Amino acid sequence: MKNDATDLLRPMVEARLAQQFAARLHGAEQNITSEQSERLKALRLMAVAQVKRAPAASAIAQGPTLALTGPFHWKSWLFRVSAVLPVILLVAGLLVLQDYQQERFVRATADIDTALLLGDLPPTAYADPGFARFLKLER
Template structure:
């Protein structure tokens, strides 16, 4: 035995709908013509006062000859919308590569300038911290005198 709060399955809902429709048809046949006319007029008035439904219409989308997806009309902004980030990405990557090349060239130029100026002994190039030394710059004169006095053993 089913309770009233339990949902009906699809078959039971169909049977209930058919039985209800049959009862309504039988009841409508037994109504007088005046009542039928009033019901018809009330239905037409209700339908005329009803707000129109908002219908969502989608444009058809087709694959173009070039293989890209286009809607019914060509929109410049739609094309720019996916090309612009790609162009920015490519130019950004080119800029980063150029900046890295320039940075590497400048580092090599600093090493060459230090070697040619003979500020640094050639043995320093074997040291792994030499690039850090070049980036920090040479020691000031007062610091170099103090450090050279400390590093030079007294005789």
């Protein structure tokens, strides 16, 4: 939760901290030996050389270059439709698949019922436990 009082004090606290940090660095600078100064100079030159090579290897994000713009902007109707369209197609595909499976099941059940009713045995024979044992032994 933000507080208006902390938002007003923040710049003053940051400025005071920056002044204290600068004062300590200036004080530490007075105590540097010539050897340390030479080492810092060499490190500074190495850092500058790396920075000169770095722009070719890294991409810098400037403004809206990485944002979606044009016809694919997130607020455009085309982007919204293209985001919802796969979900709609998935649901429609699942409904068609369910209807197909249900139709297949009904056809298979109808084929079994037709075979039972048109067969030589009465349907009560299939419910007899002795007949089930007979079928198992035949195989």
